[in-house]
Amino acid sequence: MAVTMNDVARAAGVSLKTVSNVLNDYEFIRPVTKQKVLDAIAELGYEANLTARSLRSGKTRMLGLVLSDLSIPYYAELASRLMTFASARGYRVLVEQSGAEPGHELSALQGPFRQLTDGLLFTPLALDAGTIAAHQGTKPVVMLGEHIADPRFDLVTMKNAEAAAAITAHLLASGRRRIAVLGAASEDTTDSPGLRLNGYREALKTAGVEFDPALVVQCDWRRDGGASAVGSLLDDGTEFDAVFGLNDAIALGAMHELLIRGHKLPGDVAVAGFDDIDEARFASPSLTTVSPGMEEIAERSVKLLIDRIEGAEASSEGLHVEAGFELKVRESAP
Amino acid sequence: MAVTMNDVARAAGVSLKTVSNVLNDYEFIRPVTKQKVLDAIAELGYEANLTARSLRSGKTRMLGLVLSDLSIPYYAELASRLMTFASARGYRVLVEQSGAEPGHELSALQGPFRQLTDGLLFTPLALDAGTIAAHQGTKPVVMLGEHIADPRFDLVTMKNAEAAAAITAHLLASGRRRIAVLGAASEDTTDSPGLRLNGYREALKTAGVEFDPALVVQCDWRRDGGASAVGSLLDDGTEFDAVFGLNDAIALGAMHELLIRGHKLPGDVAVAGFDDIDEARFASPSLTTVSPGMEEIAERSVKLLIDRIEGAEASSEGLHVEAGFELKVRESAP
DNA sequence: CTGAAAGCGCTTACAG
C-alpha cells in the first residue's frame, strides 16, 4: 500500500540500488540520475520505511535514556534537552523509567529496550559498577551523574565540588561568615551531597573561616526539607547570616520559612542554592544559585554517545567529561 | 550472531511456524511441543527481534506522545504516568516535543514519527481541528486537553468548569464573598481559562453572589503572573477575602506575594488553586486546590488508544472522556 | 495441530 523504493526505482527508470545510493548520500552518482530519483521521490511522496532500514542495517537511530522518573523536574528538563540535541543529529530518544529499582535498571540494560536503541544514556541509581560492566553488552553506554565514577565507563557529570566552593566563596566575599549548609547527608565524596559539602569546606578553608559542624543540617532534598531544616536552626538559636541549600528546592523552602518568620532577605540572611531550576528565577526574592551546566551535560553526552555509535570516538578507555558551571547571582545573595 | 527463531526451531526439532505459534500464544498447540520450544528458548537465551517483527506485522508496539515540552512539569508528570500505563499493556511511549509550533505538530502527525508508532496521544496546541483531520492519516489518534473539542476525534480531558465551580463553592461555603480570580483570559468556553472562569461564575450564581468583573485579573499562568496580579489588586485597593488562581502556579505566586506584604493566610485571605501539582502539598501554608484526575486521564487515554489500535473499540464516532476531579482541601483555604 | 514457502522494504557485498 505504501510507496516503496521499488516504485521509486521504476518511476525513475533506475535500479533499486541507485535509489538507495541517492537516499544514503552516496558520493559518486551522476547529477542527472540523482535528479531523476529525487523527482520520482517527490512525485510519489515516498518516505523510507524506517523499520525495514533498521532490520537490514542493524541501526535504529534511537538513543535509550534510562532515568528514575520523568516526573522529577531535573530529569524532565534533562530529557527535554537531550531530545533536542539528539534530534539535531538525526536521532530520537526513547525513555525508560527505572524507578531507581535495580531490576528495572538491569532490564533496561539488557532487555528488549536495548534492541530498540543504538546506545544508552544511563543514570545508574541502584546498580553498582560491577553489575553494569557485567551486563552492559556490546552497544555503547554513557553514564550520567556521579554515582558511578569508574574508568571502564564513559561518564558525563558536573563539577559539584568546584561549583559549591564558588558559591560559598561568593557568600564569603559578600561578608557572610556563618553559612548554614542544608541537605548534607555525609562526607562520602562519591555522591552529590558529599562532593558539594566538600566544596563548601574547601572554600571556608581558603578564606580562613573555621568550619562549624553545628551549621550543617541533614534534610531531604525538597522544599519542605529546607523549610524544616532552617526552622530547626532558628528554634535551636543557632546563629547564621547565610544559608546554602545543596539544591534549589532546599534553598527555596528555607527562604519561604525565613520570610514567614519575619526575617529580611538578604538583609538578615543571604540564601543560595544549587541547580538553577526555572523556579529560582521567578522566586521573590530571586534565588542566587549555581547553574551546573545541564545544557552542556546534555550536549556533550549526546555527542559522546553518538560518536561512539558511529565509531567517531575510538578511545578504548572510558572518557570522563565534567561540564562547566556558572554562578547566577540574584537578589537573595547579591 | 544473535540467536534466531531458526536456531530455536532446530534445537527443538520443530518448524519455524511452531516456534512462532508458541511465541504468539497460539491456542491449538500440543503441550509437549510447546514445552520443547520453551526449553529451547530458555537454553539458547533467545529473544525475539522486535524490528523484524515490526517489519512483518506492521505494528511497533509504540505509542507516540506529542506535547510541547517535557520541561513543563504538567507534561512531564503526564508523560510519566502514560508510560506506566502503556507499559502495563506491553507498549512503549515515544515522546516528540512540538514546542507548540504548528510545523512541528504537523510533522509529528504525518512524518516519520508516525511510522514508528501504532497510534498517537496528541496535545494539539497550534493546529486547528480541520488541519488535524486533513493530516491525521489512518492510524488512531487520541486528543489530550481541551483545545480541540470536535466530534471527529477521540478526546480525553478534564472537567474544567465543574471542578472550578466546586472549588469556588468551597470558598463560598467557608464564608468568603469577594473571590478574586487570577489568570482568566477570556470567556471563550473552548479553552481551560474560559471553562474555569465559567465554572466560577456558575458557582457564584448558584450561591446568589453577584459577579464583580473588578475581581477578575488576567495574567500569565505562572508563579510571577500570580504574584503581580494579586499585587495589582492590592495596589488598586480592590477588596477581596479569597483568591482563586486558575492554576497552582498562579495561586502559589499570589500566596507568596500576600505573605511578603504581611497578610495572614488564610485569616485575611483564603487561597485556592487548580492542578494539584506536587508543590501544592509542600507549600506553606499547603495549598487548597483541585486535582483534575491526571491519573485517570493517563489511564483512560492509553486504554482508549490501545483499544483503537487493537480494534477493541469499534465505535466510528469520536469518543469523549472527561476524567473526574477531586477537591484537595488544605491549609490555605480550609 | 504442524510444515514449507513467500514476503515485509530495505541495505550490502559483489560484479561489471
Added chain:
DNA sequence: CTGAAAGCGCTTACAG
C-alpha cells in the same frame, strides 16, 4: 557510476 541478487528475522496465508 549502476545493476541483479541475497538476506536481515520475523509473520502470515496456504496446505495438509
